[in-house]
Amino acid sequence: MRRPFDLRGFGAVLYKELIHIVHDPTTLVLALALPLLQLLIFGYAINTRVEHIGTAYLDEDHGQIAVRVLDALRASQDFNLVYAAGSREQLHELIVADKVKIAIDVPPNFSADVVAGRPAQLQVLIDGSDSSIADVALASASSIGAALSAQLDPRMSVTPQLIDVRPRTLFNPSLRSANFLVPGLIGVIMQIITIFLTALAIVGERERGTLDQLLVTPIGSTGLMLGKIVPYAAIGFVDFLGVFAAMLFVFKVPIAGSALLLLVLAIGFLLAALGLGLLVSSVARSQLQAMLMTMGIMLPSILLSGFFFERDAMPWIMQLLGYAIPLTYFLEILRGIILRGAGLAELWPSVAAMLSLGLFLVIVASVRFARTTS
Amino acid sequence: MTVTIETKALTKRYGDRTVVNGVDLRIESGSIFGFLGPNGSGKSTTIKMLCGLVSPTSGSASVDGHDVVRDGDGVRLAIGYMSQSFSLYGDLTVDQNLEFYGRAYALEPASRERRKREVAELTGVERFADQQAQTLSGGWKQRLALASALLHDPQVLFLDEPTAGIDPVARRDLWDLLFKLAGDGRTLFVTTHYMDEAERCTRVGYIYDGDLIAQGTLEELRALPGVNAPGSVRYFVRADRVMTAFARARSLPYVRDVTIFGRDLHLVVASDVDERRLQSDLAEAGVSIVERIEPSLEDVFVALTRARASVA
Numbered sequence: 001m002r003r004p005f006d007l008r009g010f011g012a013v014l015y016k017e018l019i020h021i022v023h024d025p026t027t028l029v030l031a032l033a034l035p036l037l038q039l040l041i042f043g044y045a046i047n048t049r050v051e052h053i054g055t056a057y058l059d060e061d062h063g064q065i066a067v068r069v070l071d072a073l074r075a076s077q078d079f080n081l082v083y084a085a086g087s088r089e090q091l092h093e094l095i096v097a098d099k100v101k102i103a104i105d106v107p108p109n110f111s112a113d114v115v116a117g118r119p120a121q122l123q124v125l126i127d128g129s130d131s132s133i134a135d136v137a138l139a140s141a142s143s144i145g146a147a148l149s150a151q152l153d154p155r156m157s158v159t160p161q162l163i164d165v166r167p168r169t170l171f172n173p174s175l176r177s178a179n180f181l182v183p184g185l186i187g188v189i190m191q192i193i194t195i196f197l198t199a200l201a202i203v204g205e206r207e208r209g210t211l212d213q214l215l216v217t218p219i220g221s222t223g224l225m226l227g228k229i230v231p232y233a234a235i236g237f238v239d240f241l242g243v244f245a246a247m248l249f250v251f252k253v254p255i256a257g258s259a260l261l262l263l264v265l266a267i268g269f270l271l272a273a274l275g276l277g278l279l280v281s282s283v284a285r286s287q288l289q290a291m292l293m294t295m296g297i298m299l300p301s302i303l304l305s306g307f308f309f310e311r312d313a314m315p316w317i318m319q320l321l322g323y324a325i326p327l328t329y330f331l332e333i334l335r336g337i338i339l340r341g342a343g344l345a346e347l348w349p350s351v352a353a354m355l356s357l358g359l360f361l362v363i364v365a366s367v368r369f370a371r372t373t374s
Numbered sequence: 375m376t377v378t379i380e381t382k383a384l385t386k387r388y389g390d391r392t393v394v395n396g397v398d399l400r401i402e403s404g405s406i407f408g409f410l411g412p413n414g415s416g417k418s419t420t421i422k423m424l425c426g427l428v429s430p431t432s433g434s435a436s437v438d439g440h441d442v443v444r445d446g447d448g449v450r451l452a453i454g455y456m457s458q459s460f461s462l463y464g465d466l467t468v469d470q471n472l473e474f475y476g477r478a479y480a481l482e483p484a485s486r487e488r489r490k491r492e493v494a495e496l497t498g499v500e501r502f503a504d505q506q507a508q509t510l511s512g513g514w515k516q517r518l519a520l521a522s523a524l525l526h527d528p529q530v531l532f533l534d535e536p537t538a539g540i541d542p543v544a545r546r547d548l549w550d551l552l553f554k555l556a557g558d559g560r561t562l563f564v565t566t567h568y569m570d571e572a573e574r575c576t577r578v579g580y581i582y583d584g585d586l587i588a589q590g591t592l593e594e595l596r597a598l599p600g601v602n603a604p605g606s607v608r609y610f611v612r613a614d615r616v617m618t619a620f621a622r623a624r625s626l627p628y629v630r631d632v633t634i635f636g637r638d639l640h641l642v643v644a645s646d647v648d649e650r651r652l653q654s655d656l657a658e659a660g661v662s663i664v665e666r667i668e669p670s671l672e673d674v675f676v677a678l679t680r681a682r683a684s685v686a
Contacts, residue, residue, distance in 0.1 A: 008480065009477075009478050009480075011477060012474055012475075012480075015473070015477055016463065016466065016470075016474045019465070019466055019470055020463070020465060023465040024465065208461070209457065209460075209461050210461045210462070210463065212422070212427055212455075212457050213455065213457055213461035213462070213522075214478070215426075215427055216425050216426070216427065216453065216454075216455040217450060217475065217478040217479060218447060218478070218479060218480065
């Protein structure tokens, strides 16, 4: 039987795969051009609508009116008050770390001012990364402020209102939806290309009947696996660079954080996506099966990862499922770095989760692969 | 003579289905072993177990001194394998296919070049070096597959239906090549459906429904008790109107079996019937030759298969 983690034959398989790729320029062009095309189409076309936005608050006032304001926010469909912060710094950190999208600050003397009939400011910090969330939060907070003002003092129903909602949009102040969607698309598109390419490359070998011929040679199972996936990982990375460039120069989404960190983590994500592709290839008996299984992974990835729908607004079981999807973490990383300028300090939970999930997938896939090849 | 391939009670089960059932084989080095049996009888599974592609459920097998379960690496370096379907890369050229297998066997660049040249010359594929493998004819594809299997100079070759679907001339040429390889001292294990190929093998084994029901030289197999039913002999009959002869022969009470071979019939008849009686009983069909014959390998296998099927 074959030894596990046997690297022999890696160079031979790599040599052969590169020739396959060169001999099939159509596929290569498709693999490189489709991601860009998809990015352009989706980037211009997609828009979404949200509720139950994760919200943190800081009550520096501790008065009666503050309680009424917070109750009104709780009662609305739009906000989900999940964190009570202890300080303004913490409030800000919660947004940068993407724990919440909205942070509401009730300043000291808020109740006293209102009772005395002086307009009191209610600070609303909005994570503008996702423009649709930001729009909803803005409109909703303003209307709650207006409604409360009217209740408290019917005479003063016009500006300046008694409760003066002061929204401040962080990160994406112009509220462009491209800024939010395009970074997510990068993750989605990379996953599509990588899973398909790996799954089909290995299953194709099985289908053509060439796998047995490989397995009577001393090529090790790890050598075979790596030799097959390295070229496709490289294509996946070139795709990443392409759509990344399109994001910067076509959609003009500025990158707030470290581009280098993003590149490194993109490689980590490729690892996880390749693991999924390998897993598919170790189960599928035909290319058709591989395609269907890949679709079966793609749809939940797109729907549950937070690409379309805010994960906080999903039922808990769907949120839980989302944690099993590498794309979920990569989306957080992409949006964190590009939109909020987050670094490893804020993103490490996602980074750790994505890398361990990727490593886990690759190990499970290699073990399965070694088993099917021995 | 040394034994190169040996199996003891080699068995493969998938669930409760026994595909190969307690097969014992002893194959001497430098010989060509012909492995026959109907489709689905366990031929390919046996080869795959011997090549280390499928692990046996029970029993043991060794190839060139390497145990197939414990020393898979030893087996892989000692053997060359040619599967029944074309299993090289059609989009790679002849030279690139050889280059890939040379690398897969981790041959050093210098010896890789030398071996590529040697096997390409031996099999004659060198003139197609820069042609994509998928453009070769069936016979040449098989020669390329053989060349790839020979790159690392293995002492044992497993060939799973190497001549399936190729034309008769290419078939003859490929067999000449196989004899040359056996002449060099290599051991060949070949499965085939062609009786004429099987008759050229040093020894033959016949597997039916997972059981190896006979093995030996052609003479040994012909002498098996089940092949010549007690009290019966075989006749060769040539007739002008073969279908008439066939119908007539079947109606004769002393004829036990009739098979058509083109213009000829093979009859199994009671041993007290002589040539003259057959000649006169089949006269209306225009019989020209009636001759006593030894059973052919096909007769042997038909007899063994029928005996087996009637037991089951």
